Amino acid sequence: MPPDPYETLGVKRSASVAELRRAYQRLARQWHPALNPLDPVAAERFRLATDAFERLSDPETRARIDRGERAEPAPAIEPQVSFQGFDFSAEVRRSSAGFREIFDGLIPGAATEHEATPGEDLLQTTRIDFAESLLGARRRVQVVRFDACAHCEGSGAASFGPVACPKCKGLGQLRARRGHMVFTRTCGECAGRGTLLRPCAHCDGEGRVMHSEWIDVAIPAGVADGSQVRVPGAGNAGRRGARPGDFVLGIEVLPHPFFKREDDDLLCEVPISFAEAALGAHVEVPTPEDPVTIEIPAGTQTGQRFRLRKRGMPRPGEKGRGDLFVQVRVAVPTVTEARGRELIEELARLHPEDPRAALRRLLDPTPKVS
DSSP, X not given: OOOOHHHHXXXXXXXXXHHHHHHHHHHHHHHOTTTSTTXXXXXXXXXXXXXXXXXXXXXXXXXXXXXXXXXXXXXXXXXXXXXXXXXOOSOOOOOSSOHHHHHHTOSTTTTSTTOOBOOOOEEEEEEEOHHHHHHOEEEEXXXXXXXXXXXXXXXXXXXXXXXXXXXXXXSSEEEEEETTEEEEEEOTTTTTSSEEEEEOTTTTTSSEEEXXXXXXXXXXXXXXXXXXXXXXXXXXXXXXXXOOOOEEEEEEEOOOSSOEEETTEEEEEEEEEHHHHHHOEEEEEOOSSSOEEXXXXXTOOTTOEEEETTOSOBOTTSSSBOOEEEEEEEEOOOOOSHHHHHHHHHHHHHOOOOTTHHHHHHHOOSOOOO
């Protein structure tokens, strides 16, 4: 079991998203691998802090954690550094940001507070029966998600006015040197705009607020068990104006007692009598729509299949349908009366074929004499 993410970040269970982010920033500045090279303890603590922040940042994962359910840890996020090359000029100028500062804001979604990141996808699951998977269906689902803040239009910030950011001197970029190596990053103070910003009071600088709504999801005909229906843009809003995620509805199809699905085809088993199998007959078989009569030729054996074209499942997003395969099973009667036994014995004398002769020839170890 992963450690408790609230304890890892050192925050209360009632902590807001902004408080989670500030706690993560504090730990990232302390344990970032770039600031603690070759220190396995620091690397592990940074990984745990990143995992805890990612799990608590997702509303659904955090809700599962709060309910005491098992929540799988999210994959760790690797920090990215913008390396600008080398500077071997004789002139050495003091940079506007130190080497340590360069790494303070390079953790996506956390230390760079004004960074725009895409919204997360949201996943729910619904069950449908066989008829709904055949004909299509609709589901009305409640979605609790982050929506773009109306007051700051999703930017997460309000401008102080045309005042140059003092940290980057209005350039929107911070530049630092380490020897002859030159690094740059977007200024976190002004989000690269070059002017001063202040967090939006309504969303605490997040650029999005919690929102609940009902949406209608159309499930296409022919959908299979384990499929997903995606509603673009109906997931969490992106941070600070980035694109929203999608809403994904997972589909569980309940099994049918008679029809079994194989890709886009259907398979069913129909019993026939001993006389029908021996003499041939016309037999009515069910299909997903209406019954259909098929011809059973004389001498039909158990397991033999008959194809009904375009009687299977529709193909989602394509034209046409699969096929229906009818597999027959010969029902052999139990004969107890004397007259019935006499007739079957007479039939055996008229048709003395040995159905196992080929099997014996196949297994006979005696070499053949030519």
